[in-house]
Amino acid sequence: MNNMIFLERNVEVEKNKISAQGVQVFYGENHALKDVNVDILDKTVTAFIGPSGCGKSTFLRCLNRMNDTIAGCRIVGDIRLDGEDIYEAAVDPVQLRAKVGMVFQKPNPFPKSIYDNVAYGPKIHGLSRSKAELDEIVETSLRRAALWNEVKDRLHAGATGLSGGQQQRLCIARAIATGPEVLLMDEPCSALDPIATAQVEQLIDELRSRYSVVIVTHSMQQAARVSQRTAFFHMGNLVEYGETGHIFTNPSDPRTESYITGRIG
Amino acid sequence: MNNEPHIASAFDRDLEAIQAMIVRMAGLVETSLLQAAEALETRDEELADTVREGDKVIDDLELQINTEAARMIALRAPAASDLRTALSVIKIAASLERCGDYTKNLAKRSNVLAQLSPVGGSTRSIRRIAKAVQLQLAGAIDAYIKRDYDMAVEVRNRDKDIDQMYNALFREFLTHMMEDPRNITACMHLHFIAKNIERLGDHATGIAEQVIYLITGHLPEESRPKGSLPSSATKK
Numbered sequence: 236m237n238n239m240i241f242l243e244r245n246v247e248v249e250k251n252k253i254s255a256q257g258v259q260v261f262y263g264e265n266h267a268l269k270d271v272n273v274d275i276l277d278k279t280v281t282a283f284i285g286p287s288g289c290g291k292s293t294f295l296r297c298l299n300r301m302n303d304t305i306a307g308c309r310i311v312g313d314i315r316l317d318g319e320d321i322y323e324a325a326v327d328p329v330q331l332r333a334k335v336g337m338v339f340q341k342p343n344p345f346p347k348s349i350y351d352n353v354a355y356g357p358k359i360h361g362l363s364r365s366k367a368e369l370d371e372i373v374e375t376s377l378r379r380a381a382l383w384n385e386v387k388d389r390l391h392a393g394a395t396g397l398s399g400g401q402q403q404r405l406c407i408a409r410a411i412a413t414g415p416e417v418l419l420m421d422e423p424c425s426a427l428d429p430i431a432t433a434q435v436e437q438l439i440d441e442l443r444s445r446y447s448v449v450i451v452t453h454s455m456q457q458a459a460r461v462s463q464r465t466a467f468f469h470m471g472n473l474v475e476y477g478e479t480g481h482i483f484t485n486p487s488d489p490r491t492e493s494y495i496t497g498r499i500g
Numbered sequence: 501m502n503n504e505p506h507i508a509s510a511f512d513r514d515l516e517a518i519q520a521m522i523v524r525m526a527g528l529v530e531t532s533l534l535q536a537a538e539a540l541e542t543r544d545e546e547l548a549d550t551v552r553e554g555d556k557v558i559d560d561l562e563l564q565i566n567t568e569a570a571r572m573i574a575l576r577a578p579a580a581s582d583l584r585t586a587l588s589v590i591k592i593a594a595s596l597e598r599c600g601d602y603t604k605n606l607a608k609r610s611n612v613l614a615q616l617s618p619v620g621g622s623t624r625s626i627r628r629i630a631k632a633v634q635l636q637l638a639g640a641i642d643a644y645i646k647r648d649y650d651m652a653v654e655v656r657n658r659d660k661d662i663d664q665m666y667n668a669l670f671r672e673f674l675t676h677m678m679e680d681p682r683n684i685t686a687c688m689h690l691h692f693i694a695k696n697i698e699r700l701g702d703h704a705t706g707i708a709e710q711v712i713y714l715i716t717g718h719l720p721e722e723s724r725p726k727g728s729l730p731s732s733a734t735k736k
Contacts, residue, residue, distance in 0.1 A: 455579070483580065484580060484584075485717030485718075496578070496582045497511065498506055
């Protein structure tokens with residue numbers, strides 16, 4: 236049967252991008268994440284699914300140290316990006332977040348022009364030496380985010396005038412403008428209509444050729460559609476992690492089965 | 501397997517309704533198999549006609565099951581064991597529809613045979629194999645509804661007994677034909693009947709295999725025990 240696996244399901248690079256070992260997270264007394272071990276592959280879309288409060292977003296936020304900003308949050312364990320410990324004292328979280336970009340649930344463009352939204356990251360990280368170079372970064376990022384053709388004639392118009400789906404793709408363009416290696420997406424389509432959702436999903440599939448994409452989603456169908464690997468979290472535990480087709484047709488753990496068939500909330 | 505109810509109870513009702521249709525369809529097939537075999541032995545043309553007409557109901561049920569299954573896949577997007585259930589009802593319905601055709605054919609041949617002189621006690625033997633196959637079918641459907649792995653494996657293993665019964669019939673018909681060429685027409689019909697009942701048994705095995713797939717997510721890997729062909733049936 237192995238030779239029957241559809242080509243598109245194949246993960247091109249069987250190389251670990253992020254490796255997490257024994258990760259535990261505490262919010263004060265609350266033990267939010269209990270001993271998570273997972274290897275996230277490069278050039279692969281990995282979906283985190285699970286009911287609310289299961290720890291999937293908490294774990295996602297560990298991957299670019301977004302939890303640092305939360306008072307009382309304590310993280311134990313080891314998370315490595317390309318073998319480097321991201322929680323080492325020498326690591327600058329701002330630099331880390333340029334490498335590990337993030338897209339949020341609600342589109343959150345800056346109240347600036349479309350151009351400035353995308354140019355902001357490269358500017359503060361000093362990624363361009365000239366106006367021409369910056370223009371090029373903006374264009375490439377917008378093209379990769381499949382937004383260029385829609386906005387090329389109004390780059391200096393306000394970003395808030397775009398539709399919700401366009402705004403979300405702008406946020407993706409902004410995230411990829413700093414040349415990240417990993418893209419984290421926390422419910423990127425939950426505020427979008429089905430057409431904008433399909434466009435963003437198509438975009439995610441295209442982005443996979445360059446980045447390691449990690450997406451948190453409440454829509455199991457979305458996880459099934461866009462990802463090659465799926466991780467199911469439940470009550471702070473990583474219950475099951477594996478090939479998406481396998482998780483959705485024949486999961487090993489009864490808790491995964493219950494969740495994906497709509498039996499527990 | 502998962503016996504917890506779904507959060508959406510309408511989903512459970514849909515799943516139950518579609519499986520109830522499978523049970524009903526299997527019941528009709530079992531009845532028509534027994535009736536057709538009875539009609540054959542008792543030369544009851546009226547009963548045989550009832551069986552032939554009854555096949556329409558079985559065909560309609562298959563159509564209805566397929567429609568409902570397609571609807572469930574479209575509306576509920578079933579996953580894991582629910583998806584396997586949706587797929588299995590389609591396959592089992594197709595098997596049962598085929599079984600219905602075999603019993604209809606049996607009834608048709610039984611009316612032809614009613615016009616010919618009887619050949620020994622062959623029709624009694626046919627009725628015996630029909631009863632054995634009906635039990636196989638009932639066992640497979642029972643295993644399906646109970647999601648009983650061991651029961652499904654048992655049904656699958658018992659198929660060799662059916663094969664042996666068929667082989668014995670094959671030899672019996674051959675003997676009758678050699679004894680008296682005037683038996684050939686009747687024996688050819690009887691042989692087709694026996695073969696079709698044996699195939700019906702294969703469908704019961706196929707359903708048992710669907711049950712194994714439904715429970716484990718894999719079709720059984722090891723080949724099932726098979727009786728050997730009668731020596732006179734193998735090519736020289």
